[in-house]
Amino acid sequence: MDTIVVLDFGGQYTHLISRRIRDLNVFSHVMPAETSVEEVKSIKGLKGVIFSGGAASVYDKDSPKCDKAMLDVGVPVLGICYGHQLISLLEKGKVTYGMKGEYGITDLEITKEGSLLKEAGRTLKVWMNHRDIVEHLPEGYETVAATRNSPVAAFENPLKHVYGVQFHPEVTHTQNGMKILENFASGICKARKEWTSGLFVEKAVREARATIGNKKAVIGLSGGVDSSVSAVLMSKAIGRNLTAVYVDTGMMRHRETEFIKKTFSKYDLDLRIVDASDRFFKALKGVTDPEKKRKIIGKTFIEIFDKVADDVGAEYLVQGTIYSDRIESGHSKHSSRIKSHHNVGGLPEDMKMRVYEPLRDIYKDEVRKVAEELDMPMDIIKRHVFPGPGLGVRIVGEVTPEKAEIVRKASYIIETELEEAGLHEKAWMAFAILLSVKSVGVQGDERSYKYPVVVRIIESEDAMTANFTKVPYKLLEKISTRITNEIKEVNRVVYDITNKPPATMEWE
Ligand code: XMP
Numbered sequence: 001m002d003t004i005v006v007l008d009f010g011g012q013y014t015h016l017i018s019r020r021i022r023d024l025n026v027f028s029h030v031m032p033a034e035t036s037v038e039e040v041k042s043i044k045g046l047k048g049v050i051f052s053g054g055a056a057s058v059y060d061k062d063s064p065k066c067d068k069a070m071l072d073v074g075v076p077v078l079g080i081c082y083g084h085q086l087i088s089l090l091e092k093g094k095v096t097y098g099m100k101g102e103y104g105i106t107d108l109e110i111t112k113e114g115s116l117l118k119e120a121g122r123t124l125k126v127w128m129n130h131r132d133i134v135e136h137l138p139e140g141y142e143t144v145a146a147t148r149n150s151p152v153a154a155f156e157n158p159l160k161h162v163y164g165v166q167f168h169p170e171v172t173h174t175q176n177g178m179k180i181l182e183n184f185a186s187g188i189c190k191a192r193k194e195w196t197s198g199l200f201v202e203k204a205v206r207e208a209r210a211t212i213g214n215k216k217a218v219i220g221l222s223g224g225v226d227s228s229v230s231a232v233l234m235s236k237a238i239g240r241n242l243t244a245v246y247v248d249t250g251m252m253r254h255r256e257t258e259f260i261k262k263t264f265s266k267y268d269l270d271l272r273i274v275d276a277s278d279r280f281f282k283a284l285k286g287v288t289d290p291e292k293k294r295k296i297i298g299k300t301f302i303e304i305f306d307k308v309a310d311d312v313g314a315e316y317l318v319q320g321t322i323y324s325d326r327i328e329s330g331h332s333k334h335s336s337r338i339k340s341h342h343n344v345g346g347l348p349e350d351m352k353m354r355v356y357e358p359l360r361d362i363y364k365d366e367v368r369k370v371a372e373e374l375d376m377p378m379d380i381i382k383r384h385v386f387p388g389p390g391l392g393v394r395i396v397g398e399v400t401p402e403k404a405e406i407v408r409k410a411s412y413i414i415e416t417e418l419e420e421a422g423l424h425e426k427a428w429m430a431f432a433i434l435l436s437v438k439s440v441g442v443q444g445d446e447r448s449y450k451y452p453v454v455v456r457i458i459e460s461e462d463a464m465t466a467n468f469t470k471v472p473y474k475l476l477e478k479i480s481t482r483i484t485n486e487i488k489e490v491n492r493v494v495y496d497i498t499n500k501p502p503a504t505m506e507w508e
Helices: 014-023 037-041 068-072 082-090 177-188 197-212 225-241 256-264 277-284 290-312 323-328 364-373 390-394 401-420 473-486
Strands: 003-008 027-032 046-051 077-080 094-110 123-136 142-146 154-157 162-165 216-220 242-248 270-275 314-318 354-356 429-434 439-443 446-459 490-495
Touching: 003 014, 014 027, 014 177, 037 046, 037 068, 046 082, 046 177, 068 082, 077 082, 082 094, 082 123, 082 154, 082 162, 162 177, 197 225, 197 314, 197 354, 197 364, 216 225, 216 290, 225 242, 225 314, 225 364, 242 256, 242 290, 256 270, 270 290, 277 290, 277 401, 290 314, 290 390, 390 401, 390 429, 401 429, 401 446, 401 473, 439 490, 446 473, 473 490
Parallel strands: 003 027, 003 046, 046 077, 077 162, 216 242, 216 314, 242 270, 314 354, 446 490
Antiparallel strands: 094 123, 094 142, 142 154, 154 162, 429 446, 439 446
């Protein structure tokens, strides 16, 4: 498949560049800045390379760099922000410390249309995020756009097919940003638009067959869209060599086991249901630290898998990890670790099976498109996300079976009321969190001293950022009344009005 590689120089938007290229139906993926020129050259179907933005200055001692030969890999190269400055530095242009930074929306004047900014307009509002600037360009390069503070806001070297933009075309605030990326991907690189869900499925099936072959694999089915899509995809690839294991951890959603049985009975899967709730609660007894809880849940999970895997002779563990899970678990050398998602960071080092992640390079909405392509039922496709460690990360402090029951019931009330109000699809997730404090209330003329429940309803495009949903007060009131009426251990309900960042969606 024609491919555009994005080299990651540590920018906040690196993944987004690749994502935008894929939105143009051109396949793209991210590779570390340190990738060798030979490795990049050897990528089948390579049509272009993009140098991402980055937080450092090109003059910092430890700032990520690449070999100058990366500009001669035989395909066009585009530098964005830090990448734009790096190209200039590698080619012996002049990068200087800007007198003023440019942050946010800036007016750009296109001084020469060229091929990168073709038909993008004469003046554009673009999104900037930098201090260093390219002051002079080396021979062969020409300036095609400028802003007040950036004399070289975009450049081209048409003979060498090297291009640069100081602004971020991948960010939605940049006017005609997609047009500029399309000019690069389709106009300059001539990459074919081959990236569709149909082709993804074909490629994923082919890759899985080539890697796993006739060996056995197990997959942990949680009922979430990621693991469900992975299971159906993998069963298409390796058939009955795949064993799907649903582990009831005691921290699953309301009536999850029944849902799993009903949904997956239609597929030709070796489905095994393991009730391990006692074992999980025992392992979590007395543990309050969130990362420790995640690690314990991950480890217990894997031990159970190991047992099933031994029984079936599996050599592979298939996981529904998606791209945003990998970023947040700090998979990129230049990005920081937010929390260890159990299906990535919590895996024990001595695990016997090899991990296979068929959805590792795609985002949640792309996963849903793949589910449609695979003709999966709507109640899976539209299902809200559920974290690997389950309700364990929604109970602040020690996890007990009683607390799990409270948070499960409360979440079910929230989900049903949201569905009833027609707002289910607007939200990324809607759930309850149980706090470990208690507060005073009055119920039936008597003083009560019980737990509060936090209601979290949140919207997001790709899990990287999120906003709390501005639901009607009437709906919140109904949720609150139902929770305090139907769950005897709760006497107070609060609504979480924090976005991500600064908070994360889950509380732990
Ligand atoms: P946060 O809390 O990091 O959540 O803002 C982002 C999204 O990821 C889900 N999440 C997880 N998914 N294993 C998973 O498979 C995990 O350990 C995990 N932790 C968080 C979370 O539910 C949200 O949709």
